[in-house]
Amino acid sequence: MxxxxxxxxxxxxxxxxxxxxxxxxxxxxxxxxxxxxxxxxxxxxxxxxxxxxxxxxxxxxxxxxxxxxxxxxxxxxxxxxxxxxxxxxxxxVTIPGAEKVHELNLKKVWVLATLNTVRLKAYKERVHILNNKIEVQEIEAPDLVPLIEQWKINTPNFQETLKNYLDKFDSDIEAIVLGCTHYSLIKDEIQNLSKKQIIDPSxxxxxxxxxxxxxxxxxxxxxxxxxxxxxxxxxxxxxxxxxxxxxxxxxxxxxxxxxxx
The missing domain is CATH 3.40.50.1860 (Rossmann fold)
Structure with a gap:
């Protein structure tokens, strides 16, 4: 098993x-x-x-x-x-996600994560072990979690909340890493709003x-x-x-x- x-x-x-x-x-x-x-x-x-x-x-x-x-x-x-x-x-799960960033030869990525993952720089440190020239921006998105858990992903409030987070990243990022298993469930919504490549560590x-x-x-x-x-x-x-x-x-x-x- x-x-x-x-x-x-x-x-x-x-x-x-x-x-x-x-x-x-x-x-x-x-x-x-x-x-x-x-x-x-x-x-x-x-x-x-x-x-x-x-x-x-x-x-x-x-x-x-x-x-x-x-x-x-x-x-x-x-x-x-x-x-x-x-x-x-x-x-x-963070290691394959970081390895994917490295394998794609990206220069700048954005990580959407939760509080401790961001504060401990989980993805940034792991990516920089492989290539410290890659710029990694990590953003915590605590307001998304309860909306996903209440399955309100089709509501205007969810769309507005997600857009507010995505508006924080620099326009020249090449990909978004889903730094929480919650976010795998809204992968399509993130891609539709951001128009960026999505890296799903799962x-x-x-x-x-x-x-x-x-x-x-x-x-x-x-x-x-x-x-x-x-x-x-x-x-x-x-x-x-x-x-x-x-x-x-x-x-x-x-x-x-x-x-x-």
Whole structure:
């Protein structure tokens, strides 16, 4: 199975990309529903929660964990990778996004993200490791998140809010990076208003992971291929069905489980 973690169900945009590119595999998606949202929590709170649940996934049998949440990645990547899980395999969604910017040989990009991702310069630092000549503008867009979560993307208020954020970027930017899984759901709206190339780290993570599996047959050969999708949540699974009906009907669901730690 391929294991994905996000703080909320918006990371299902990442799961959807993985299943488009690698539909043959089984997936487990963990959503920390009892502690949402992460984007307004402190660095310490996010680190503690992410460590607890990533540990749970590894102890439950994960060989590798895809950390789909940009905020969790920004706050935990160094500590988890270097000090807590140095011998474990974790794919961080910001890295494929930054690599895509580098591969396209862009000179100037704009990152639409949430508070901690911007404050910690998650994409800027990662892009500059690859090429420090690329100009990276990171803009936090907190007012978009509740509108997406309330599914008000077709309202005049949403269109005006999105336009106000997009008006902040310089006209000579070449691409916009979606620095939060929420924004994958409004990719078309962003592109229609901005007329810029869109880089979706969720999609790029799936592409990179497929390549990774080709280089690591010891992992690939152990992945089950029953075409199943299992969901873990940290609240009562019965609450999941209402959200499922509203937002994520197009993902094949096999089981819903409540995580026990």
């Amino acid at each position: 391929i294991w994905l973690f996000d703080s909320w169900f918006w990371g299902l945009s990442t799961l959807r990309e993985f299943q488009k590119i690698m539909p043959e595999y089984d997936y487990i998606y963990f959503w920390d529903s009892s502690n949402v949202p992460y984007w307004d929590k402190s660095y310490g709170e996010i680190l503690k929660l992410t460590e607890v649940w990533v540990r749970f996934l590894f102890e439950s049998g994960a060989q590798i964990v895809i950390l789909a949440c940009n905020t969790a990645t920004a706050c935990t990547i160094r500590t988890l990778q270097q000090h807590i899980f140095p011998d474990k395999k974790i794919l961080w 999609h790029d993570s799936a592409i990179k992971f497929k390549t990774y599996l080709q280089r690591h047959p010891e992992i690939k050969n152990n992945l089950s291929t029953w075409w199943e999708t299992i969901f873990y949540t940290s609240w009562s699974p019965t609450n999941f069905h209402e959200i499922w009906k509203k937002f994520i009907k197009n993902i094949n669901l096999s089981q819903i489980k409540k995580a026990q730690i």
